[in-house]
Amino acid sequence: MQPSREQKLWMYEHMVLSRRCEEQIAKIYFEGKTPVFNMANGPIPGEMHLSDGQEPVAVGVCAHLDAEDIVTATHRPHHQAIAKGVDLNKMMAEIFGKSTGLSGGRGGHMHLFDPAVNFGCSGIVGQGLGPAVGAALSRKMQGKPGVAVAFIGEGASNQGAFHEAMNLAAVWKVPFICVIEDNAWGISVSKRASTSVPRNDVRGASYGIPGHYVEGNDPYRIYDVVGEAIARARAGEGPSLIEVETFRLAGHFMGDAEAYRPKGEKDALLERDPIPKMRSRLIEDGDASEDELNSIEKKAEERIAEAIKFARESADPRPEDALTAVFA
Amino acid sequence: MTESNDRKLTIARAMAESVAQEMRADERVFVMGEDIGALGGVYGNTRGLLEEFGDERIRDTPISETAFIGAAVGAAQDGMRPVVELMFVDFFGVCFDAIYNLMAKNIYFYGGSLKVPMVLMTSTGGGYSDGGQHSQCLYGTFAHLPGMKVVAPSNAYDAKGLMTAAIRDDSPVVFMYHKRLQGMGWLGTEAGATVKTPEESYTVEIGKAAVVREGADVTIVSLGLGVHHALKAAEQLSQEGTDAEVIDLRSLVPLDRETIRKSVAKTGRLIVVDEDYHSYGVSGEVIASVVEHDVSVLKASPARVAYPDVPIPFERGMEQFCLPNVEKILAAYQEMKSA
Numbered sequence: 001m002q003p004s005r006e007q008k009l010w011m012y013e014h015m016v017l018s019r020r021c022e023e024q025i026a027k028i029y030f031e032g033k034t035p036v037f038n039m040a041n042g043p044i045p046g047e048m049h050l051s052d053g054q055e056p057v058a059v060g061v062c063a064h065l066d067a068e069d070i071v072t073a074t075h076r077p078h079h080q081a082i083a084k085g086v087d088l089n090k091m092m093a094e095i096f097g098k099s100t101g102l103s104g105g106r107g108g109h110m111h112l113f114d115p116a117v118n119f120g121c122s123g124i125v126g127q128g129l130g131p132a133v134g135a136a137l138s139r140k141m142q143g144k145p146g147v148a149v150a151f152i153g154e155g156a157s158n159q160g161a162f163h164e165a166m167n168l169a170a171v172w173k174v175p176f177i178c179v180i181e182d183n184a185w186g187i188s189v190s191k192r193a194s195t196s197v198p199r200n201d202v203r204g205a206s207y208g209i210p211g212h213y214v215e216g217n218d219p220y221r222i223y224d225v226v227g228e229a230i231a232r233a234r235a236g237e238g239p240s241l242i243e244v245e246t247f248r249l250a251g252h253f254m255g256d257a258e259a260y261r262p263k264g265e266k267d268a269l270l271e272r273d274p275i276p277k278m279r280s281r282l283i284e285d286g287d288a289s290e291d292e293l294n295s296i297e298k299k300a301e302e303r304i305a306e307a308i309k310f311a312r313e314s315a316d317p318r319p320e321d322a323l324t325a326v327f328a
Numbered sequence: 329m330t331e332s333n334d335r336k337l338t339i340a341r342a343m344a345e346s347v348a349q350e351m352r353a354d355e356r357v358f359v360m361g362e363d364i365g366a367l368g369g370v371y372g373n374t375r376g377l378l379e380e381f382g383d384e385r386i387r388d389t390p391i392s393e394t395a396f397i398g399a400a401v402g403a404a405q406d407g408m409r410p411v412v413e414l415m416f417v418d419f420f421g422v423c424f425d426a427i428y429n430l431m432a433k434n435i436y437f438y439g440g441s442l443k444v445p446m447v448l449m450t451s452t453g454g455g456y457s458d459g460g461q462h463s464q465c466l467y468g469t470f471a472h473l474p475g476m477k478v479v480a481p482s483n484a485y486d487a488k489g490l491m492t493a494a495i496r497d498d499s500p501v502v503f504m505y506h507k508r509l510q511g512m513g514w515l516g517t518e519a520g521a522t523v524k525t526p527e528e529s530y531t532v533e534i535g536k537a538a539v540v541r542e543g544a545d546v547t548i549v550s551l552g553l554g555v556h557h558a559l560k561a562a563e564q565l566s567q568e569g570t571d572a573e574v575i576d577l578r579s580l581v582p583l584d585r586e587t588i589r590k591s592v593a594k595t596g597r598l599i600v601v602d603e604d605y606h607s608y609g610v611s612g613e614v615i616a617s618v619v620e621h622d623v624s625v626l627k628a629s630p631a632r633v634a635y636p637d638v639p640i641p642f643e644r645g646m647e648q649f650c651l652p653n654v655e656k657i658l659a660a661y662q663e664m665k666s667a
């Protein structure tokens with residue numbers, strides 16, 4: 001399964017949007033946090049987990065999804081949210097903790113929920129899996145179309161919830177896909193030190209479902225493999241497990257000194273940055289001209305600037321709003 | 329004493345020093361948890377241990393809390409003395425069975441003949457906009473369930489002594505440390521938590537509260553970060569001529585009800601400051617300890633300054649609105665006085 005030219009451009013656009021989003025957040029995050037770094041300060045306080053480098057996974061998967069399909073994401077959700085079509089203004093406002101944010105500032109960057117496009121998150125590792133399986137079950141029971149995708153990190157494959165959700169999805173044959181973003185690190189602990197198999201695709205066999213590993217952080221290959229799994233799910237043939245090789249170009253969170261990384265790893269990864277790579281490929285393959293790509297990039301920059309302006313100019317919630325929206 | 333005893337430590341370093349000393353003295357002590365090796369713990373409390381003891385005894389785990397906390401229970405029952413870390417107390421949800429159905433109950437199921445000498449250390453608290461899954465205290469949740477001792481220090485001296493006592497205890501101890509007291513630069517820290525801490529090994533008895541400020545007019549009971557709010561409030565009250573007594577619970581299980589009762593019998597007024605949720609928690613328990621014993625000592629209804637019963641919001645203004653602080657303690661006292 002190969003993406004059409006339009007899909008390729010869509011993928012590139014959303015990778016760039018996501019990267020510009022992270023770059024701007026990274027910059028703004030340090031406002032009020034210098035010279036002394038204190039996580040509590042600045043317009044974007046708290047932990048911040050950026051997705052730089054992992055964009056191909058989000059776009060390779062979401063290129064197959066419509067608003068009605070379900071995505072659950074993790075503590076590192078921006079690339080997935082953007083690819084799924086979460087409202088950028090409201091998402092940015094949520095990250096800034098504004099009244100106009102997705103949940104009016106109650107959630108923050110690890111808790112982005114947009115019902116309009118069936119997007120949700122959990123900051124607890126592995127806890128997006130159950131809700132995704134449940135949403136898939138709900139579609140099956142209601143006879144409604146739609147597949148559910150749970151994005152997790154490779155570290156999450158060692159949570160009990162992973163095993164339980166995979167088995168449940170398989171035994172009930174629900175339209176569900178688990179996509180593991182293998183960036184090789186769970187904070188400071190390497191995949192090698194934490195996971196008994198080098199690749200998690202082999203675990204599909206233990207649930208009697210297909211397992212795939214996609215190498216190279218390559219959006220087209222991801223598109224291909226995920227496309228088949230999604231077609232399978234839509235046809236009622238049940239879940240799949242897909243692990244994708246990717247990498248994070250940022251720290252685990254902002255402020256991470258990354259001393260655990262072997263020397264030279266970061267530089268080697270920067271060489272393999274998927275965005276310039278895709279750019280050259282689009283041109284080499286004759287899918288886009290320099291001008292077209294410049295225009296996509298410029299628009300992405302403007303779109304992110306607009307979202308940030310919206311967020312900055314939005315009103316803070318009233319403090320006492322904390323006490324509302326606890327019950328439906 | 330010696331000059332070394334004038335040295336001040338952060339809670340993070342006090343915890344690490346206690347664990348290191350116990351590991352040197354007892355080969356059965358080992359540490360497991362996420363990012364406790366090379367990283368030295370997200371909150372710094374295992375820094376330096378991997379370098380000294382190696383990865384056989386300082387074990388970075390997969391993100392598998394059910395497995396490694398359950399494994400700690402098994403190892404403890406088999407003669408080891410594990411210290412395990414649950415990175416944020418909020419993550420208890422994925423592994424609570426190992427904690428409250430195994431760790432906390434197995435001694436009882438063996439009719440008291442079994443030892444489960446393990447320490448579960450876990451970070452608590454918010455106030456830095458980390459959102460609803462990374463900011464809770466959950467003191468009451470842990471203290472409610474029988475079979476585990478629970479401690480929550482407010483300063484490095486107590487942290488070291490309680491950790492040493494916890495490691496030497498033959499029953500499971502939950503060691504709840506507040507992130508904003510750890511002395512991690514990137515989180516901002518309460519200066520009052522970094523105190524003189526002797527280099528030599530010592531214990532602080534589990535189950536004993538400390539009267540950290542004596543006074544005759546009102547008793548303020550708290551734990552962890554709340555103790556520092558209470559001390560600051562007491563300082564302000566003293567400028568208005570009110571003499572507040574401040575009790576640092578230090579232990580939740582066993583709870584030192586005697587010290588609380590004695591103090592309230594003297595002052596007649598009680599304010600409990602707790603960053604955990606308002607209802608069904610520590611604050612209610614402390615008040616009940618007094619009123620069910622002798623309600624006649626009270627000159628006014630007791631008050632609690634606790635976290636409202638809502639999930640913790642991300643946004644700074646909303647979160648700060650909910651958190652206990654000095655002003656809320658002073659307001660509680662004003663209301664009490666005018667009642």
Ligand SMILES: Cc1ncc(C[n+]2csc(CCOP(=O)(O)OP(=O)(O)O)c2C)c(N)n1
Pocket residue numbers: 075076123124125126152153154155156157183185186187252362391393415419422
């Ligand atoms: C149940 C649980 N345990 C631990 C954590 C703390 N934690 C947050 S992210 C993380 C690492 C996750 O690694 P991975 O799943 O590979 O995702 P990545 O961060 O690499 O995107 C950990 C241990 C958590 N949030 N939830």
